Amino acid sequence: MLKHKPNGQPPQEQDRQPGRETEMVPQPEFEPRYPSAGRLAGKTALITGGDSGIGRAVSVLFAREGADVAIVYLEEDEDAEETKRLVEEEGGECLLIRGDIGSASFCADAVKQTVAQFGGLDVLVNNAAEQHVDEDVGDISEKQLARTFRTNVYGYFYMTQAAxxxxTRSATIINTASVTAYRGQTVLVDYSATKGAVVSFTRSLSQQLAKEGIRVNAVAPGPIWTPLIPASFAADKVAEFGQHxxxxxxxxPNEVAPCHLFLACEDSSYMTGQVLHPNGGEMVGS
Structure with missing residues (x-):
């Protein structure tokens, strides 16, 4: 059963990106809500941003369903170690890989480590992202713009190219997009632009890889309680987050992860180039 508080979260903020799940009150809900059906038995998944938030929920759910998991994360060691513990509690093996997906050479090395550890790769989840709040598009610096695109778009390309x-046939790629790709966000213009690119990347890549039997889909979450939120917004905005x-x-996060599972397993065998929308009821284009 969900433990959410309908009236929102206490006011809070964090002074660094990426945020830390260990500092959030209340803690995000990541626990899988159903027993295993073995949907990913014998599979290996590589999940970027798998240390916290949606990535943690996906990692733990995949492990419950039988997968071994490689988690790529930037620098949140405490969160990553906790996720590793949770994955192992579910019976999966977990490999932690620390580094920046904005580097093509790092992505190549991360895939190399994963394949060396587990003997192959079946599911790639491109999930890591960053966002920065700016009230005026003119305030977005060249450095910030490049950094946001390097993480949110280049990182997805680099990891896919390496993977x-x-x-092989029946492998899957799942990209985490966002509701902002469809309806925009006034203070996250560069972030929203990157998520629009992720949707187009998903659709184009799915067509290219269909003949190889590799399916490519995406998930576009709405307002989800993850470390990005207190790390991005002022405390008063965090308290109201999601109420619109x-x-x-x-x-x-555990209300989003089942979408990734569905797209990773054979339940979605006739779907490619599609986007799922766990967004609390916002009506957006598909």
Missing amino acids: LPHL VPLGRAGQ
């Missing part, structure tokens, strides 16, 4: 030589959607609250 493809190891993916029809369901009246922020979503939890």
Whole structure:
């Protein structure tokens, strides 16, 4: 059963990007909500940004469903070690890989480590992202713009390019997009632009890889309670976060992770180039 508080979160903020899940109150809900059905038995998944938030929920759910998991994270060692513990509690093996997905050479090394550890790669989840609040598009610096695109777009390209030589028929790629790709966000213009690029990347890549039997889909979450939120917004905005959607609250990571699972396993065998929308009821284009 969900433990969410319908009236939102206490005011809070963090002074660094990326945020830390260990500092959030209340803690995001990551626990899988159902027993295993073995949907990913014998599979290996590589999940970027797998240390916290949606990535943690995906990592733990995949492990429950039988997968071994490689988690790529930037620098949040405490969060990553906790996620590793949780994955292992579910019976999966977990490899932690620390580094910046904005580097093509790092992505190549991360895939190399994953394949060396587990003997192959079946599921790639491109999930890591960053965002920065700016009230005026003119305030977005060249450095910030380059950094946001390097993480949110280049990182997805680099990791995919590194993974493809190891993916065989029935392998899957799942990209985490965002509701902002469809309806925009006035203070996250560069972030929203990158998520629009992720949607187009997903659709184009799915067509290119269909003949190889590799499916490519995406998930576009709405307002989800993750470390990005207190690390991005002022405390008063955090307290109101998610209340604008029809369901009246922020979503939890374990309400998003089942979308990634569905797209990773054979339940979605006739879907490619599609986007799922766990967003609390916002009506957006598909």
